[in-house]
Amino acid sequence: MPLYLVGGPVRDMLLGRTSADLDLVVEGDATRLATEVAQDLAAEVVTHRRFGTATIKVDQQRLDLATARHETYSRPGALPKVTPGSINEDLRRRDFTINAMALGLSDPRTGELLDPLAGTADLEQGLIRVMHPGSFRDDATRIFRAVRYEQRLSFRLEPDTQRYLTQALDEGMLATVSADRLRRELGLMLSEEQPLQALMRAGNLGVLRSLYRPLGNASWLGSFSQSRERTQPLVLVAALAYPLTPNEGEAFISRLNMPSRWAAVVRDLTQLKVLQDSLAAPQLSSSSLYHLLEGRSIASISALLHLTPSPVTQERLTNYLEHLRYVRPVLRGKDLVSLGVPQGPKVGQVLRQLKDARLEGRVTTRREEADLALKCLAAREG
Ligand code: CTP
Numbered sequence: 233m234p235l236y237l238v239g240g241p242v243r244d245m246l247l248g249r250t251s252a253d254l255d256l257v258v259e260g261d262a263t264r265l266a267t268e269v270a271q272d273l274a275a276e277v278v279t280h281r282r283f284g285t286a287t288i289k290v291d292q293q294r295l296d297l298a299t300a301r302h303e304t305y306s307r308p309g310a311l312p313k314v315t316p317g318s319i320n321e322d323l324r325r326r327d328f329t330i331n332a333m334a335l336g337l338s339d340p341r342t343g344e345l346l347d348p349l350a351g352t353a354d355l356e357q358g359l360i361r362v363m364h365p366g367s368f369r370d371d372a373t374r375i376f377r378a379v380r381y382e383q384r385l386s387f388r389l390e391p392d393t394q395r396y397l398t399q400a401l402d403e404g405m406l407a408t409v410s411a412d413r414l415r416r417e418l419g420l421m422l423s424e425e426q427p428l429q430a431l432m433r434a435g436n437l438g439v440l441r442s443l444y445r446p447l448g449n450a451s452w453l454g455s456f457s458q459s460r461e462r463t464q465p466l467v468l469v470a471a472l473a474y475p476l477t478p479n480e481g482e483a484f485i486s487r488l489n490m491p492s493r494w495a496a497v498v499r500d501l502t503q504l505k506v507l508q509d510s511l512a513a514p515q516l517s518s519s520s521l522y523h524l525l526e527g528r529s530i531a532s533i534s535a536l537l538h539l540t541p542s543p544v545t546q547e548r549l550t551n552y553l554e555h556l557r558y559v560r561p562v563l564r565g566k567d568l569v570s571l572g573v574p575q576g577p578k579v580g581q582v583l584r585q586l587k588d589a590r591l592e593g594r595v596t597t598r599r600e601e602a603d604l605a606l607k608c609l610a611a612r613e614g
Contacts, residue, residue, distance in 0.1 A: 233338070234319065235265075236256065236319055236335060239326065243331055243355065257300050259300045259318060265286075273290055283314070284299030301321070302317030302318075302325065303325040309405070329351040329361045330354050358388060366396075375401065375406070383433055398438065401437070401438050404442070422469065432450065436449055443487070444483070464534075470497040471539060478502040478506065481498045481501070484498060496529050510524060511548060512544050518551070518556060519592050522591050525556075533549055533553060586601050589601075
Protein backbone atom coordinates (compact mmCIF):
# COMPACT_ATOMS: atom_id res chain seq x y z
CA MET A 233 0.00 0.00 0.00
CA PRO A 234 1.47 3.43 -0.93
CA LEU A 235 2.37 5.22 2.29
CA TYR A 236 2.99 8.94 2.91
CA LEU A 237 3.93 11.30 5.71
CA VAL A 238 1.42 14.18 5.54
CA GLY A 239 0.37 17.54 6.93
CA GLY A 240 2.01 19.02 10.04
CA PRO A 241 5.18 16.88 10.14
CA VAL A 242 5.98 17.63 6.46
CA ARG A 243 5.38 21.34 7.02
CA ASP A 244 7.51 21.33 10.16
CA MET A 245 10.28 19.29 8.55
CA LEU A 246 10.53 21.81 5.68
CA LEU A 247 10.65 24.63 8.23
CA GLY A 248 13.28 22.84 10.32
CA ARG A 249 10.91 22.63 13.29
CA THR A 250 10.18 19.57 15.42
CA SER A 251 6.76 17.96 15.24
CA ALA A 252 4.95 16.36 18.15
CA ASP A 253 3.33 13.48 16.29
CA LEU A 254 3.61 11.69 13.00
CA ASP A 255 0.65 11.65 10.61
CA LEU A 256 0.68 8.95 7.95
CA VAL A 257 -1.72 8.40 5.08
CA VAL A 258 -2.03 5.18 3.16
CA GLU A 259 -3.77 4.57 -0.14
CA GLY A 260 -5.55 1.49 1.17
CA ASP A 261 -6.98 0.14 4.39
CA ALA A 262 -5.23 2.04 7.20
CA THR A 263 -6.84 0.06 10.02
CA ARG A 264 -5.66 -3.25 8.56
CA LEU A 265 -2.15 -1.94 8.02
CA ALA A 266 -2.03 -0.45 11.53
CA THR A 267 -3.20 -3.70 13.11
CA GLU A 268 -0.49 -5.69 11.32
CA VAL A 269 2.25 -3.17 12.09
CA ALA A 270 1.20 -3.05 15.75
CA GLN A 271 1.37 -6.85 15.89
CA ASP A 272 4.90 -6.82 14.45
CA LEU A 273 6.01 -4.16 16.95
CA ALA A 274 4.00 -5.64 19.84
CA ALA A 275 2.58 -2.11 20.20
CA GLU A 276 -0.78 -0.80 21.33
CA VAL A 277 -3.22 0.13 18.58
CA VAL A 278 -6.60 1.89 18.54
CA THR A 279 -8.60 1.67 15.31
CA HIS A 280 -11.68 3.54 14.10
CA ARG A 281 -12.86 1.44 11.21
CA ARG A 282 -15.72 3.83 10.41
CA PHE A 283 -13.32 6.73 9.83
CA GLY A 284 -10.54 4.59 8.38
CA THR A 285 -8.07 5.81 11.01
CA ALA A 286 -5.81 4.18 13.56
CA THR A 287 -3.28 5.21 16.19
CA ILE A 288 -0.26 3.12 17.13
CA LYS A 289 1.52 3.89 20.37
CA VAL A 290 5.18 2.91 20.54
CA ASP A 291 7.55 4.05 23.30
CA GLN A 292 5.49 7.15 24.20
CA GLN A 293 5.31 8.08 20.51
CA ARG A 294 2.09 8.31 18.51
CA LEU A 295 1.74 7.25 14.94
CA ASP A 296 -1.53 8.33 13.36
CA LEU A 297 -2.53 6.41 10.27
CA ALA A 298 -5.43 7.27 7.97
CA THR A 299 -6.84 5.94 4.76
CA ALA A 300 -6.44 8.53 1.98
CA ARG A 301 -9.87 10.07 1.57
CA HIS A 302 -12.06 12.35 -0.40
CA GLU A 303 -14.46 14.61 1.52
CA THR A 304 -17.57 16.56 0.63
CA TYR A 305 -19.53 18.83 2.95
CA SER A 306 -23.33 18.76 2.59
CA ARG A 307 -23.72 22.00 4.58
CA PRO A 308 -21.55 24.29 6.73
CA GLY A 309 -20.39 22.63 9.92
CA ALA A 310 -21.75 19.22 8.91
CA LEU A 311 -19.40 16.30 9.33
CA PRO A 312 -17.94 15.65 5.89
CA LYS A 313 -19.05 12.75 3.75
CA VAL A 314 -15.94 10.63 3.49
CA THR A 315 -15.01 8.15 0.74
CA PRO A 316 -11.64 6.45 0.18
CA GLY A 317 -9.59 8.38 -2.36
CA SER A 318 -6.12 9.04 -3.71
CA ILE A 319 -3.34 10.90 -1.89
CA ASN A 320 -3.98 13.89 -4.17
CA GLU A 321 -7.64 14.03 -3.18
CA ASP A 322 -6.62 13.68 0.44
CA LEU A 323 -4.29 16.69 0.19
CA ARG A 324 -6.97 18.77 -1.56
CA ARG A 325 -9.49 18.31 1.27
CA ARG A 326 -7.15 19.91 3.81
CA ASP A 327 -7.21 23.32 5.46
CA PHE A 328 -4.20 25.29 4.19
CA THR A 329 -1.65 24.84 1.43
CA ILE A 330 1.19 24.58 3.95
CA ASN A 331 -0.62 21.61 5.53
CA ALA A 332 -1.37 19.95 2.19
CA MET A 333 1.97 18.38 1.35
CA ALA A 334 3.08 14.77 1.58
CA LEU A 335 6.36 12.90 1.55
CA GLY A 336 6.45 9.47 -0.13
CA LEU A 337 7.54 6.73 2.27
CA SER A 338 7.18 3.71 -0.01
CA ASP A 339 8.59 2.79 -3.40
CA PRO A 340 8.45 4.03 -6.08
CA ARG A 341 7.84 7.40 -4.40
CA THR A 342 10.17 7.14 -1.41
CA GLY A 343 11.56 10.58 -0.61
CA GLU A 344 9.36 12.36 -3.17
CA LEU A 345 7.66 15.58 -2.00
CA LEU A 346 4.06 15.81 -3.19
CA ASP A 347 3.01 19.45 -3.30
CA PRO A 348 0.05 19.80 -5.67
CA LEU A 349 -1.16 23.07 -4.07
CA ALA A 350 2.16 24.91 -4.02
CA GLY A 351 2.56 24.73 -0.24
CA THR A 352 6.34 25.16 -0.43
CA ALA A 353 5.90 28.53 -2.20
CA ASP A 354 3.60 29.67 0.64
CA LEU A 355 6.05 28.36 3.23
CA GLU A 356 8.76 30.44 1.61
CA GLN A 357 6.60 33.55 1.53
CA GLY A 358 5.17 32.96 4.99
CA LEU A 359 1.53 32.75 3.90
CA ILE A 360 -1.49 30.94 5.32
CA ARG A 361 -3.70 30.24 2.32
CA VAL A 362 -6.90 28.21 1.99
CA MET A 363 -7.53 26.12 -1.09
CA HIS A 364 -10.94 27.53 -1.98
CA PRO A 365 -13.28 30.39 -0.93
CA GLY A 366 -15.68 28.10 0.96
CA SER A 367 -13.04 26.47 3.16
CA PHE A 368 -13.99 28.33 6.37
CA ARG A 369 -17.65 27.70 5.65
CA ASP A 370 -17.05 23.98 5.28
CA ASP A 371 -15.27 23.88 8.59
CA ALA A 372 -15.30 27.03 10.71
CA THR A 373 -12.77 25.60 13.19
CA ARG A 374 -10.26 26.48 10.46
CA ILE A 375 -10.74 30.11 11.51
CA PHE A 376 -8.99 29.35 14.80
CA ARG A 377 -6.44 27.16 13.08
CA ALA A 378 -5.54 29.95 10.64
CA VAL A 379 -4.81 32.32 13.53
CA ARG A 380 -2.82 29.68 15.41
CA TYR A 381 -0.53 28.84 12.50
CA GLU A 382 -0.14 32.48 11.54
CA GLN A 383 1.00 33.46 15.01
CA ARG A 384 3.00 30.32 15.73
CA LEU A 385 5.03 30.57 12.53
CA SER A 386 5.05 34.40 12.32
CA PHE A 387 3.31 34.10 8.95
CA ARG A 388 0.54 36.29 7.44
CA LEU A 389 -2.91 35.43 6.24
CA GLU A 390 -2.88 35.64 2.45
CA PRO A 391 -5.24 38.59 1.62
CA ASP A 392 -8.00 36.53 -0.07
CA THR A 393 -7.83 34.02 2.78
CA GLN A 394 -8.29 36.83 5.29
CA ARG A 395 -11.27 38.08 3.30
CA TYR A 396 -12.88 34.61 3.26
CA LEU A 397 -12.23 34.29 6.98
CA THR A 398 -13.90 37.63 7.73
CA GLN A 399 -16.82 36.76 5.45
CA ALA A 400 -17.33 33.45 7.23
CA LEU A 401 -17.39 35.30 10.56
CA ASP A 402 -19.85 37.87 9.20
CA GLU A 403 -22.07 35.05 8.02
CA GLY A 404 -22.07 33.66 11.57
CA MET A 405 -20.28 30.46 10.64
CA LEU A 406 -18.97 29.88 14.17
CA ALA A 407 -22.59 29.10 15.08
CA THR A 408 -22.33 25.97 12.92
CA VAL A 409 -19.73 24.51 15.29
CA SER A 410 -20.65 22.90 18.62
CA ALA A 411 -19.68 24.60 21.88
CA ASP A 412 -17.34 21.73 22.73
CA ARG A 413 -15.45 21.97 19.47
CA LEU A 414 -15.15 25.75 19.79
CA ARG A 415 -13.83 25.38 23.31
CA ARG A 416 -11.32 22.81 22.14
CA GLU A 417 -10.08 25.22 19.46
CA LEU A 418 -9.80 28.04 21.97
CA GLY A 419 -7.95 25.67 24.32
CA LEU A 420 -5.47 24.79 21.57
CA MET A 421 -4.90 28.48 20.95
CA LEU A 422 -4.25 29.05 24.67
CA SER A 423 -1.72 26.21 24.70
CA GLU A 424 0.38 27.72 21.91
CA GLU A 425 3.89 29.01 22.59
CA GLN A 426 2.66 32.63 22.27
CA PRO A 427 -0.99 32.40 23.28
CA LEU A 428 -1.49 36.08 24.04
CA GLN A 429 -0.46 37.16 20.55
CA ALA A 430 -2.81 34.59 19.05
CA LEU A 431 -5.68 35.78 21.26
CA MET A 432 -5.10 39.42 20.37
CA ARG A 433 -5.00 38.59 16.68
CA ALA A 434 -8.23 36.61 17.09
CA GLY A 435 -9.65 39.70 18.78
CA ASN A 436 -8.60 42.00 15.94
CA LEU A 437 -9.99 39.71 13.29
CA GLY A 438 -13.37 39.62 15.06
CA VAL A 439 -13.11 35.94 16.00
CA LEU A 440 -13.65 36.53 19.72
CA ARG A 441 -16.59 38.88 19.14
CA SER A 442 -18.14 36.22 16.98
CA LEU A 443 -17.52 33.63 19.67
CA TYR A 444 -19.20 35.74 22.35
CA ARG A 445 -20.22 39.30 21.52
CA PRO A 446 -19.19 41.09 24.77
CA LEU A 447 -15.59 39.95 24.19
CA GLY A 448 -15.45 42.54 21.38
CA ASN A 449 -11.94 42.83 20.01
CA ALA A 450 -10.45 41.93 23.39
CA SER A 451 -8.48 45.18 23.39
CA TRP A 452 -7.81 44.93 27.16
CA LEU A 453 -5.46 42.04 26.48
CA GLY A 454 -3.07 44.66 25.08
CA SER A 455 -2.36 45.77 28.66
CA PHE A 456 -1.81 42.23 29.94
CA SER A 457 1.65 42.47 31.48
CA GLN A 458 3.45 39.33 30.40
CA SER A 459 5.95 37.69 32.67
CA ARG A 460 8.89 35.78 31.33
CA GLU A 461 7.47 32.36 31.91
CA ARG A 462 4.70 31.06 29.70
CA THR A 463 1.24 32.19 30.81
CA GLN A 464 -0.94 29.30 31.92
CA PRO A 465 -4.00 28.65 29.73
CA LEU A 466 -6.35 29.00 32.72
CA VAL A 467 -4.97 32.46 33.50
CA LEU A 468 -5.84 33.47 29.94
CA VAL A 469 -9.35 32.03 30.23
CA ALA A 470 -9.79 34.30 33.26
CA ALA A 471 -8.19 37.24 31.42
CA LEU A 472 -10.72 36.86 28.62
CA ALA A 473 -13.50 37.37 31.16
CA TYR A 474 -11.99 40.63 32.46
CA PRO A 475 -14.58 43.06 31.01
CA LEU A 476 -17.57 40.80 31.72
CA THR A 477 -20.18 41.28 34.43
CA PRO A 478 -20.97 38.19 36.54
CA ASN A 479 -24.08 37.60 34.39
CA GLU A 480 -22.12 37.87 31.18
CA GLY A 481 -19.56 35.54 32.72
CA GLU A 482 -22.30 32.92 33.16
CA ALA A 483 -23.38 33.37 29.54
CA PHE A 484 -19.76 32.98 28.39
CA ILE A 485 -19.49 29.77 30.43
CA SER A 486 -22.61 28.32 28.74
CA ARG A 487 -21.59 29.56 25.30
CA LEU A 488 -18.51 27.33 25.48
CA ASN A 489 -20.03 24.66 27.71
CA MET A 490 -17.01 25.18 29.96
CA PRO A 491 -15.75 22.41 32.23
CA SER A 492 -15.72 23.22 35.95
CA ARG A 493 -12.10 24.44 36.08
CA TRP A 494 -12.69 26.97 33.30
CA ALA A 495 -16.05 28.02 34.72
CA ALA A 496 -14.53 28.57 38.18
CA VAL A 497 -11.88 31.00 36.92
CA VAL A 498 -14.42 32.95 34.87
CA ARG A 499 -16.75 33.24 37.88
CA ASP A 500 -13.92 34.18 40.23
CA LEU A 501 -12.59 36.83 37.88
CA THR A 502 -15.95 38.52 37.31
CA GLN A 503 -16.58 38.53 41.07
CA LEU A 504 -13.12 39.90 41.81
CA LYS A 505 -13.86 42.71 39.36
CA VAL A 506 -16.87 43.64 41.48
CA LEU A 507 -14.54 43.80 44.50
CA GLN A 508 -11.96 46.00 42.77
CA ASP A 509 -12.76 49.09 44.88
CA SER A 510 -12.44 47.13 48.13
CA LEU A 511 -9.16 45.64 46.93
CA ALA A 512 -7.76 49.13 46.35
CA ALA A 513 -9.27 50.72 49.51
CA PRO A 514 -6.77 52.84 51.50
CA GLN A 515 -6.85 51.06 54.89
CA LEU A 516 -7.17 47.41 53.95
CA SER A 517 -5.68 45.09 56.58
CA SER A 518 -3.84 41.97 55.51
CA SER A 519 -6.51 39.79 57.09
CA SER A 520 -9.32 41.63 55.24
CA LEU A 521 -7.35 41.27 52.00
CA TYR A 522 -6.93 37.58 52.76
CA HIS A 523 -10.67 37.12 53.29
CA LEU A 524 -11.53 38.95 50.05
CA LEU A 525 -9.31 36.55 48.10
CA GLU A 526 -9.57 33.37 50.12
CA GLY A 527 -10.86 30.37 48.17
CA ARG A 528 -10.65 32.07 44.77
CA SER A 529 -8.73 30.33 42.03
CA ILE A 530 -5.09 31.32 41.75
CA ALA A 531 -5.51 31.64 37.97
CA SER A 532 -8.19 34.32 38.38
CA ILE A 533 -6.08 36.28 40.90
CA SER A 534 -3.05 36.07 38.58
CA ALA A 535 -5.15 37.28 35.67
CA LEU A 536 -6.37 40.27 37.66
CA LEU A 537 -2.79 41.00 38.73
CA HIS A 538 -1.74 41.09 35.06
CA LEU A 539 -4.64 43.34 34.07
CA THR A 540 -5.46 45.76 36.88
CA PRO A 541 -4.22 49.31 36.28
CA SER A 542 -4.06 49.99 40.05
CA PRO A 543 -0.52 49.73 41.52
CA VAL A 544 -1.99 49.31 45.03
CA THR A 545 -4.08 46.35 43.88
CA GLN A 546 -1.09 44.88 42.06
CA GLU A 547 0.99 45.07 45.21
CA ARG A 548 -1.74 43.48 47.33
CA LEU A 549 -2.42 40.66 44.90
CA THR A 550 1.29 39.91 44.73
CA ASN A 551 1.48 39.91 48.54
CA TYR A 552 -1.42 37.44 48.65
CA LEU A 553 -0.02 35.15 45.96
CA GLU A 554 3.52 35.13 47.34
CA HIS A 555 2.95 35.26 51.12
CA LEU A 556 -0.49 35.62 52.65
CA ARG A 557 -2.04 32.54 51.10
CA TYR A 558 0.56 30.33 52.84
CA VAL A 559 0.09 31.84 56.30
CA ARG A 560 -1.01 29.31 58.94
CA PRO A 561 -0.91 29.42 62.75
CA VAL A 562 1.71 27.14 64.25
CA LEU A 563 -0.75 25.76 66.80
CA ARG A 564 -3.05 22.98 65.61
CA GLY A 565 -6.50 22.05 66.91
CA LYS A 566 -5.12 19.45 69.31
CA ASP A 567 -2.71 22.03 70.79
CA LEU A 568 -5.68 24.31 71.51
CA VAL A 569 -7.58 21.47 73.17
CA SER A 570 -4.63 20.81 75.46
CA LEU A 571 -4.58 24.53 76.32
CA GLY A 572 -8.17 24.16 77.48
CA VAL A 573 -10.23 25.14 74.44
CA PRO A 574 -13.32 22.90 74.44
CA GLN A 575 -13.57 20.50 71.50
CA GLY A 576 -16.07 21.54 68.82
CA PRO A 577 -16.69 24.75 66.85
CA LYS A 578 -14.70 26.86 69.34
CA VAL A 579 -11.46 25.28 68.14
CA GLY A 580 -12.15 26.51 64.60
CA GLN A 581 -13.05 29.99 65.85
CA VAL A 582 -9.84 30.34 67.83
CA LEU A 583 -7.77 28.97 64.94
CA ARG A 584 -9.27 31.64 62.68
CA GLN A 585 -8.41 34.36 65.18
CA LEU A 586 -4.85 33.07 65.39
CA LYS A 587 -4.59 33.09 61.61
CA ASP A 588 -5.86 36.68 61.39
CA ALA A 589 -3.38 37.71 64.06
CA ARG A 590 -0.57 36.02 62.10
CA LEU A 591 -1.69 37.73 58.89
CA GLU A 592 -1.59 41.11 60.58
CA GLY A 593 1.72 40.40 62.29
CA ARG A 594 0.20 40.68 65.79
CA VAL A 595 1.67 37.30 66.67
CA THR A 596 4.86 35.82 65.29
CA THR A 597 5.80 32.99 67.71
CA ARG A 598 4.19 29.86 69.13
CA ARG A 599 4.27 31.46 72.57
CA GLU A 600 2.38 34.53 71.39
CA GLU A 601 -0.18 32.31 69.70
CA ALA A 602 -0.73 30.37 72.94
CA ASP A 603 -1.15 33.63 74.88
CA LEU A 604 -3.66 34.89 72.34
CA ALA A 605 -5.57 31.59 72.42
CA LEU A 606 -5.87 31.82 76.19
CA LYS A 607 -7.02 35.42 75.91
CA CYS A 608 -9.71 34.43 73.39
CA LEU A 609 -10.83 31.69 75.74
CA ALA A 610 -10.96 34.03 78.73
CA ALA A 611 -12.92 36.63 76.72
CA ARG A 612 -15.39 33.95 75.71
CA GLU A 613 -15.78 32.56 79.17
CA GLY A 614 -16.09 36.07 80.54
N1 CTP B 1 -6.75 19.33 8.94
C1 CTP B 1 -7.62 20.04 8.12
N2 CTP B 1 -8.69 20.71 8.63
C2 CTP B 1 -8.93 20.69 9.98
C3 CTP B 1 -8.08 19.96 10.83
C4 CTP B 1 -6.99 19.29 10.28
O1 CTP B 1 -7.40 20.06 6.93
N3 CTP B 1 -9.98 21.34 10.47
C5 CTP B 1 -5.59 18.60 8.36
C6 CTP B 1 -4.37 19.46 8.10
O2 CTP B 1 -3.76 19.02 6.91
C7 CTP B 1 -3.45 19.16 9.26
C8 CTP B 1 -3.79 17.70 9.55
O3 CTP B 1 -5.19 17.56 9.22
O4 CTP B 1 -2.11 19.32 8.92
C9 CTP B 1 -3.59 17.28 10.99
O5 CTP B 1 -4.28 18.12 11.88
P1 CTP B 1 -3.65 18.56 13.26
O6 CTP B 1 -3.01 17.39 13.91
O7 CTP B 1 -4.69 19.32 13.99
O8 CTP B 1 -2.57 19.63 12.83
P2 CTP B 1 -1.04 19.61 12.51
O9 CTP B 1 -0.86 20.14 11.14
O10 CTP B 1 -0.41 18.32 12.85
O11 CTP B 1 -0.54 20.81 13.39
P3 CTP B 1 -0.11 20.91 14.88
O12 CTP B 1 1.33 21.22 14.73
O13 CTP B 1 -0.90 22.07 15.41
O14 CTP B 1 -0.42 19.62 15.55
